[in-house]
Amino acid sequence: MRTSAFFSLVAAAFSVNAVPQLEKRAAPVIDDTTILNYALTLEHLENAFYTGGLAKFDEAAFVECGLPVWARGRFVEVGEHEKTHVQLLQTALGSAATKPCNYSFPYNDAKSFAALSQVLEGVGTSAYTGAAQFITSKAVLTTAASILATEARHASWIGSAVNKGPGWSGAFDVPLSLNEVFTLAAAFITSCPSTNPQLPVKAFPSLAFSSPAPGKQSTLTFNATGTSSSTPLFVSFFTGLSQEFAPLKNGKVTIPGDLLGTVYAVVTTNGTMADDSNIVAGPAVLSFPFNSDGNLISQ
Ligand SMILES: *[C@@H]1O[C@H](CO)[C@@H](O)[C@H](O)[C@H]1NC(C)=O
Numbered sequence: 001m002r003t004s005a006f007f008s009l010v011a012a013a014f015s016v017n018a019v020p021q022l023e024k025r026a027a028p029v030i031d032d033t034t035i036l037n038y039a040l041t042l043e044h045l046e047n048a049f050y051t052g053g054l055a056k057f058d059e060a061a062f063v064e065c066g067l068p069v070w071a072r073g074r075f076v077e078v079g080e081h082e083k084t085h086v087q088l089l090q091t092a093l094g095s096a097a098t099k100p101c102n103y104s105f106p107y108n109d110a111k112s113f114a115a116l117s118q119v120l121e122g123v124g125t126s127a128y129t130g131a132a133q134f135i136t137s138k139a140v141l142t143t144a145a146s147i148l149a150t151e152a153r154h155a156s157w158i159g160s161a162v163n164k165g166p167g168w169s170g171a172f173d174v175p176l177s178l179n180e181v182f183t184l185a186a187a188f189i190t191s192c193p194s195t196n197p198q199l200p201v202k203a204f205p206s207l208a209f210s211s212p213a214p215g216k217q218s219t220l221t222f223n224a225t226g227t228s229s230s231t232p233l234f235v236s237f238f239t240g241l242s243q244e245f246a247p248l249k250n251g252k253v254t255i256p257g258d259l260l261g262t263v264y265a266v267v268t269t270n271g272t273m274a275d276d277s278n279i280v281a282g283p284a285v286l287s288f289p290f291n292s293d294g295n296l297i298s299q
């Protein structure tokens with residue numbers, strides 16, 4: 001059982017939380033300003049990730065970890081793209097623009113920096129994919145699509161050229177909801193300016209898997225406060241545009257054997273359709289890299 005230390009901070013910083021009676025309120029208005037600030041929240045995080053990581057790891061640090069020396073220069077380019085996305089969104093939002101928070105990223109060498117970079121770019125791609133439906137202005141939609149494509153190129157380049165795995169997970173990327181993305185982002189946010197606009201998002205309790213592998217049993221760690229012990233729980237695995245389900249029994253799940261690439265997993269009370277109304281914990285990001293023959297690369 002665990003929840004993230006930042007959860008209470010997040011609950012304090014954002015107006016919506018998991019208290020049931022609040023769910024009866026009218027759904028918050030998600031207008032283009034809200035979506036742009038949601039995007040800016042993520043771009044600030046990515047910008048801080050590259051600025052901090054590249055200040056820490058020089059070319060020698062990349063080579064020490066077995067990463068190609070030229071990879072650092074490409075990461076500098078990726079970081080500049082994220083900075084440019086921040087500037088564009090700030091310009092579009094003017095005085096309504098949300099400000100950067102303080103962050104804590106769990107990397108300790110260039111290799112774990114590169115691994116986390118792949119996760120962040122993948123989440124960024126899924127965030128823009130999932131949020132597209134809320135954008136009303138065609139001009140904003142075109143700009144968002146252009147950023148989405150760039151985030152996907154970053155994820156592909158890092159996954160293949162740097163981390164030597166596949167550059168994609170399949171024919172489709174996973175669209176993630178605002179709350180699902182915020183749950184993942186909140187894991188890296190330690191504190192935010194109190195003057196930041198309140199976004200209509202909440203973080204679900206965090207979820208962790210022990211040694212996840214397709215076809216294998218894994219033990220889950222999460223804070224299930226709010227669900228009765230008699231409620232049947234399931235794990236939903238988001239893969240492309242589909243969800244696969246497996247029952248959660250005594251805190252353990254057998255991971256479906258056919259999963260490949262990046263998969264997002266949540267604990268849910270619904271065994272056929274996981275969404276924000278029934279998620280208990282997560283998402284967790286699972287990575288099952290595969291060879292060009294379609295076989296899993298053993299970790
Ligand atoms: C679980 O989450 C609840 C609600 O957010 C919180 O009050 C509680 O302290 C958490 N429990 C643990 C063990 O973290």
Ligand SMILES: *[C@@H]1O[C@H](CO)[C@@H](O)[C@H](O)[C@H]1NC(C)=O
Binds near residue numbers: 100193
């Ligand atoms: C970020 O951390 C610094 C140093 O601990 C602190 O002074 C500042 O107030 C924090 N900023 C926010 C927005 O929480």
Ligand SMILES: *[C@@H]1O[C@H](CO)[C@@H](O)[C@H](O)[C@H]1NC(C)=O
Binds near residue numbers: 272273
């Ligand atoms: C699960 O979700 C589906 C689709 O929203 C719904 O029709 C079904 O009743 C739900 N099942 C449970 C047990 O809540």
